[in-house]
Amino acid sequence: MAGDEPGARATAESERESDQHGDTDESPRTAIRLDGVSVDFEGVRALADVDLRVEDGEFVTVIGPSGCGKTTTLRVVGGLQSPTAGTVSVGGHPPDRAREAGEFGFVFQRHALLPWKSALENVVFLRKLAGKPPDRERARDLLETVGLAGFADARPAELSGGMRQRVAIARALHLGASVLLMDEPFGELDELTREEMGVEVRRVWREERKTVLFVTHSVPEAVFLADRCVVMSDQPGEIEGVFDVELPRPRDESVYGTAAFQEQVARVRAALHEGYELR
Numbered sequence: 305m306a307g308d309e310p311g312a313r314a315t316a317e318s319e320r321e322s323d324q325h326g327d328t329d330e331s332p333r334t335a336i337r338l339d340g341v342s343v344d345f346e347g348v349r350a351l352a353d354v355d356l357r358v359e360d361g362e363f364v365t366v367i368g369p370s371g372c373g374k375t376t377t378l379r380v381v382g383g384l385q386s387p388t389a390g391t392v393s394v395g396g397h398p399p400d401r402a403r404e405a406g407e408f409g410f411v412f413q414r415h416a417l418l419p420w421k422s423a424l425e426n427v428v429f430l431r432k433l434a435g436k437p438p439d440r441e442r443a444r445d446l447l448e449t450v451g452l453a454g455f456a457d458a459r460p461a462e463l464s465g466g467m468r469q470r471v472a473i474a475r476a477l478h479l480g481a482s483v484l485l486m487d488e489p490f491g492e493l494d495e496l497t498r499e500e501m502g503v504e505v506r507r508v509w510r511e512e513r514k515t516v517l518f519v520t521h522s523v524p525e526a527v528f529l530a531d532r533c534v535v536m537s538d539q540p541g542e543i544e545g546v547f548d549v550e551l552p553r554p555r556d557e558s559v560y561g562t563a564a565f566q567e568q569v570a571r572v573r574a575a576l577h578e579g580y581e582l583r
């Protein structure tokens with residue numbers, strides 16, 4: 305249950321004293337905080353009383369059945385959707401403020417790159433749009449970081465689906481985002497590419513020290529990527545459980561073959577299928 309979440313327990317005391325968006329009572333390590341968040345859409349309750357903490361620098365995955373409110377969760381965190389009830393804060397501030405400050409990097413299933421621009425120009429474009437000075441050298445470094453050294457001048461049509469998602473990740477990083485909100489970014493990729501991208505994203509996350517909230521439909525992906533995996537229940541979306549992933553850090557593809565990995569995948573799967581109590 306949501307209240308069993310470790311972050312919720314750890315911050316219970318300050319929670320009692322904290323005001324809605326108070327800067328002073330917020331734990332310095334809490335990057336994202338949802339308190340009693342509900343979202344209603346014309347008769348559909350998409351989220352029901354969700355409490356969630358994501359600590360600074362944490363990698364948290366969100367998994368659940370189709371329509372359970374995963375995207376809505378990302379949207380309320382990113383300030384793209386207002387909650388009907390409850391409060392959301394990012395770094396102790398309302399999400400709108402974080403969004404305006406360019407704190408979010410959104411990476412979606414469809415990469416939305418501009419087809420007429422090169423990979424490099426796509427990386428700098430969003431930053432320019434946000435009114436920040438582009439830094440082509442940093443953009444080149446980021447393309448290298450995401451494994452695209454040598455592809456700076458390539459147009460999206462010349463890149464594979466996985467490479468385009470890498471450009472989208474570099475673009476989010478160049479924006480200066482401290483929080484990456486990723487909504488099934490590998491949903492259109494084949495399984496092997498997904499696994500490779502998972503390794504890459506964890507490496508980039510480690511090197512760039514970002515906070516990541518990552519929505520996926522894939523149980524192995526949710527387990528492989530996460531420090532913690534949030535399992536949501538069917539409509540209305542509630543947090544069914546939060547699963548601490550205990551796997552080696554750093555992780556590479558070899559983790560997929562280990563008994564520890566299989567065992568944790570099985571537990572998350574059981575939670576999804578049976579509403580199984582995790583803790």
Ligand SMILES: Nc1ncnc2c1ncn2[C@@H]1O[C@H](COP(=O)(O)OP(=O)(O)OP(=O)(O)O)[C@@H](O)[C@H]1O
Nearest residue numbers: 345346348349350369370371372373374375376377
């Ligand atoms: N703008 C909207 N207007 C009306 N209903 C909406 C809107 N956005 C989402 N919903 C509804 O809210 C519920 C949760 O949607 P959401 O997209 O968050 O789920 P999801 O878990 O991300 O789904 P999926 O895994 O299929 O992408 C669904 O029933 C959806 O139809």
